[in-house]
Amino acid sequence: MGKLYRWLISETEMPSEKLLAPLAESLAADYDISRLAGILLRSNLFFSPTAYRQRVKSPVDFALGIIRPLAGTVSTVHLAEDLAAMGQNLYHPPTVKGWPDSRHWITRYPSLTRLENGGPAHHTDFRCVYAALLDRWLGFDSRGVLGEKHQPANVLRV
Numbered sequence: 001m002g003k004l005y006r007w008l009i010s011e012t013e014m015p016s017e018k019l020l021a022p023l024a025e026s027l028a029a030d031y032d033i034s035r036l037a038g039i040l041l042r043s044n045l046f047f048s049p050t051a052y053r054q055r056v057k058s059p060v061d062f063a064l065g066i067i068r069p070l071a072g073t074v075s076t077v078h079l080a081e082d083l084a085a086m087g088q089n090l091y092h093p094p095t096v097k098g099w100p101d102s103r104h105w106i107t108r109y110p111s112l113t114r115l116e117n118g119g120p121a122h123h124t125d126f127r128c129v130y131a132a133l134l135d136r137w138l139g140f141d142s143r144g145v146l147g148e149k150h151q152p153a154n155v156l157r158v
Contacts, residue, residue: 001027008040013050058099059086066133074137128153 001024005015027036045051057065060083067074080090093099132152134142143149 004033004036005040008037009043009045009051010054011056012054015045059083059088060090063133066130067137070134070138070140 001020127150131142131150134140135152
């Protein structure tokens with residue numbers, strides 16, 4: 001139950017056992033995870049300050065979150081290379097389970113690997129990343145979205 005709560009509601013704040021107990025009983029009654037997910041996603045917890053804007057996006061979540069709403073198509077080979085440069089190599093996850101939770105991507109200490117690979121996490125204005133996605137990948141003029149011209153980041157190539 002705790003993993004589902006962390007995945008859907010909050011990765012940082014854990015609820016009390018008193019709150020999770022009825023949800024666990026509901027799941028044990030019929031093992032209907034979709035119904036339980038619906039309960040969590042319609043709950044006040046989902047819309048609370050504990051959950052709102054608290055998820056830290058991994059590089060793949062970040063990139064796809066930009067590409068998907070624009071209905072663009074991108075080279076999957078280049079996307080995979082760029083994500084690997086940001087520390088998330090899609091072809092070589094660190095464990096069988098995949099990557100650590102989102103807290104791994106944001107720390108108070110810079111990742112030397114990401115800095116050595118030229119990752120944008122520590123020295124790039126992310127408007128340059130958006131400009132690269134819009135100008136190079138999707139063929140749009142980024143000035144219309146960003147309001148001014150920004151040099152596209154070299155991390156993202158077509």
